[in-house]
Amino acid sequence: MTDAVLTASRLLVAVSARSLTAVGEDVTLPQFRMLIVLASRGALRAGELADLLAVHPSTATRMADRLVAADLVDRLGNPENRREVIVQLTATGQQLVGDVTRRRRSEIAAIVERMDPQLRGSLVAALRAFARAGGEPGVDSSRDAGALGWS
Amino acid sequence: MTDAVLTASRLLVAVSARSLTAVGEDVTLPQFRMLIVLASRGALRAGELADLLAVHPSTATRMADRLVAADLVDRLGNPENRREVIVQLTATGQQLVGDVTRRRRSEIAAIVERMDPQLRGSLVAALRAFARAGGEPGVDSSRDAGALGWS
DNA sequence: ATACACATTTGTATAATACAAAAGTTGCCG
DNA sequence: CGGCAACTTTTGTATTATACAAATGTGTAT
Numbered sequence A, B: 001m002t003d004a005v006l007t008a009s010r011l012l013v014a015v016s017a018r019s020l021t022a023v024g025e026d027v028t029l030p031q032f033r034m035l036i037v038l039a040s041r042g043a044l045r046a047g048e049l050a051d052l053l054a055v056h057p058s059t060a061t062r063m064a065d066r067l068v069a070a071d072l073v074d075r076l077g078n079p080e081n082r083r084e085v086i087v088q089l090t091a092t093g094q095q096l097v098g099d100v101t102r103r104r105r106s107e108i109a110a111i112v113e114r115m116d117p118q119l120r121g122s123l124v125a126a127l128r129a130f131a132r133a134g135g136e137p138g139v140d141s142s143r144d145a146g147a148l149g150w151s
Numbered sequence C: 001a002t003a004c005a006c007a008t009t010t011g012t013a014t015a016a017t018a019c020a021a022a023a024g025t026t027g028c029c030g
Numbered sequence D: 001c002g003g004c005a006a007c008t009t010t011t012g013t014a015t016t017a018t019a020c021a022a023a024t025g026t027g028t029a030t
Helices: A002-022 A029-041 A046-053 A057-069 A091-114 A117-133 A141-148 B002-022 B029-041 B046-053 B057-069 B091-113 B117-133 B141-148
Strands: A073-077 A085-089 B073-077 B085-089
Touching (some): A002 A029, A002 B002, A029 A046, A029 A073, A029 A091, A046 A057, A046 A085, A057 A073, A085 A091, A091 B117, A117 B002, A117 B091, A117 B117, B002 B029, B002 B091, B029 B073, B029 B091, B046 B057, B046 B085, B057 B073, B085 B091
Antiparallel strands (some): A073 A085, B073 B085
16 A cells, blocks of 8 residues: 555656756756745745755755845845844746646646546545544644645 | 645655654665665666666765665675676665664554545555556656665 | 777765854843 | 843854766677
8 A cells, every 4th residue: 555655656756856857947856845835835934934844944044045046036134023034936936836836737637637537536535534544743734735836 | 636645645755754763873865765775676786776766876876885884785896797886785784674664664554554444445546546647667666666665 | 909888986066954153133131 | 221041044064965077997899
């Protein structure tokens, strides 16, 4: 059973990576995760961003540096609280996320199209049950789905 | 639907990472992937190893360097063909893989235990159909499952 | 024998990552 | 008010993963 889940999982990761390279743009997968989080949650403090990505704050700082250099995100000072830094997508960043997401969705849709319709329905129910059975405080499914860009 | 698959996928990755850290041992996830491949396929040439892990040959060389230093793999010269290098697990490496795999299986089993038995069965069938529908030359499910240690 | 093809390693560069320490900011308490 | 504690982010430093290009050594076929 785990075998089946893992295979499906690998397939999705492959689709995800392919959609990214297909669009061109020299963005790594971790960087794209950051863009996705910003697209789904809007502007965020650096620390929140690090938490959502489950990385060290310094990692988020440096990843943001590179994305600023690529003109995909902006860093804003917050006049209210000057120790906080707000990160948000630029217009270019928004467009990139949109392009990749569109492509990815169409690839997934094509796969689902090829599935036996009967099985399509049971897939969702079974996976939900699996995730629920494995549910734990640290795993917030809606958050994670968003972070990966599949919400 | 993709949301459901992705959530399940994240859960498995989390289980995998947790099993690894629980065993202690200062091994990274990519390194562990290499150990898993060696455990399931036996001794391999450096190039084969790189192919199976889908990384550049030089990456495999350097990863193997670190695992040799940690006494988890050995590098053997092949007297038959001296341009090839054979990499294989040490006894310590085998034991590490065994420990982590055991722990992981028991975590997965615990999750499956908590699932509605009806859904357990449909999960496998649905996922197989999904993977088949997305099947492509580059994605060999048995290979990938092995590479991730879920075979 | 010579040249081409193959397998691995080395040189070099970048990204992701963590931990520890520094620096600036805010708020509170005496 | 003044200073100290708690917080946010950044910087310093180190390691790993990664790729591409070039070098090295090895086998093979013309």
